[in-house]
Amino acid sequence: MKRVLFMLLLVLCASPIIAQTADSIPRLDQKTRKVLNTQDQASYQLALRYADPLVARTKLYELMVRNPEDLRYPELLAGLYFENNLYTSAALVAMDILSVNDKSVGALEIAAYSLEQVGALDRALPHFESLYLLTGDNFSLYKSAFIQYSLKRYDEALNSTNMLIKNAKADDKIGFNTSEGATQEVSMKAAALNLKGMIYLDKGSKPEAKTAFEEAIQLDSTYELAKENLKKAQ
Template identity: 90%
Template sequence: MKRVLFMLLLVICASPIIAQTTDSIPRLDPKTRKVLNSQDQAAYQLGLRYADPIVAKTKLYELMVRNPEDLRYPELLAGLYFENNQYTSAALVAMDILSVNDKSVGALEIAAYSLEQVGALDRALPHFESLYLLTGDNFSLYKSGFIQYSLKRYDEAMNSANMLIKNAKAEEKIGFNTTEGVTQEISMKAAALNLKGMIYLDQGSKPEAKTAFEEAIQLDSNYELAKENLKKAQ
């Protein structure tokens, strides 16, 4: 894992903007370009149809080189890498897209979740924060808060948790794995209260932590994680 992170950081520091990679390639006349694009798009679709991601990715690379100004192709490539659990590649492509368009929600999502998957939490966090600012999505805010907590940025994490407690909608749910390996759907507000309790617990404030965990359980009486955390606060 450390080697993967080192390689990722190395490539990130040297990563060029997408359009710069094709500056030295002669441009085709529009008619030829259109024909080749149509052929490669058809081959890409066939690669997907026949579950051959290698062919699909190869055709996307050819389309990217031929159409450096068109972000559709790197967006598809980032998605393909992500779907195939190639998180380092997905993150690198997504961050190149963001260097051109920092408001691409799809690229922000892929960058955030991919960087989280490879353990680069400090790099994933700004993307989750940007997602929340752009979309108002409370799940992105929860992810931001949890990563802030994991990085011991407690003031920021507490602010995120309090925002969620205030703004979470009654119907919003988030999934947590139980000790039996079953996914338990919990209300976003209860999850935020549990997160708040965890922050207090880390800071040695057991009475405040206990109150937060108890409030979480009041909202979701079967909230297993909050019950386990409450025992730590006794």
């Protein structure tokens, strides 16, 4: 994991390549490019049909080199890498897309979740924050708050959880693993209160932590994680 992070950081420090490609590749005439694009797009679709992601990715690379201004192809490539759990590659492609279009929701999602998967939390955080600002998605706000908590940025984490407690809708849900290995779905507001309690617990403020855990349990009486955390706050 440390080697993956090191390599990722090295590449992220390099200049994004998508924005440079358009000026560095000789352009084909329009008719030739159209014919080659049609062939590669057909090959890409066949590779997907026959569950051959390597060939699919190869065809996307060829389409990207030939059409550097078209972000559809790197977006598809980032998605393929992500779907195949190749998170470092997915993150790098998504970051290059964002260097051209920093409001691409798909690229933000792939960058955020991929960077989180490889343990680069400090780099994942701004993408989750941008996702929330662009979409208003409360799950992105929860992810931001949890990463802030994980990075011990407690004031930011408390601010995010308080926003989430205020803004969470009644039908917003989030899943957690139980001690038996099952998944328990709880309300987003209860999850935010539980996270708020965890932050206070880390800060050594047990009375505030206990209050937050109790409020979470009041909202979801079967919330197993909140009950376990409450015991730590006694």
